[in-house]
Amino acid sequence: MRRSGKTTRLIDEAVQHLFKHGYIRILMNNEIYREDFYRTFKPEQIEHFKKFIDPDSTPDNRAQIHFVEALSHRLAYEHGNAVERISKTEFKVK
Helix, strand or coil: CCCCCHHHHHHHHHHHHHHHHCEEECCCHHHHCCCCHHHHCCHHHHHHHHHCCCCCCCCCCCHHHHHHHHHHHHHHHHHHHHEEECCCCEEEEC
């Protein structure tokens, strides 16, 4: 069965964002689906976070974790020492 490439396109967009802005933070399920999480952020920050949610993500699956790990592997493979993983969900350009 052929896959749609949604996660690959999302990873491409995340890599472009990272190199354009020097930093990216990806939300995980416990943040995405917690109603009060977004109250502490500005609307533009919320829009940024929403851009990097896997379209297959639901509260009870691992799609978002898979996305973050695939992003990490891609950055390590293609960009080696140019990118640093500073936490489980945050990356920055060195």
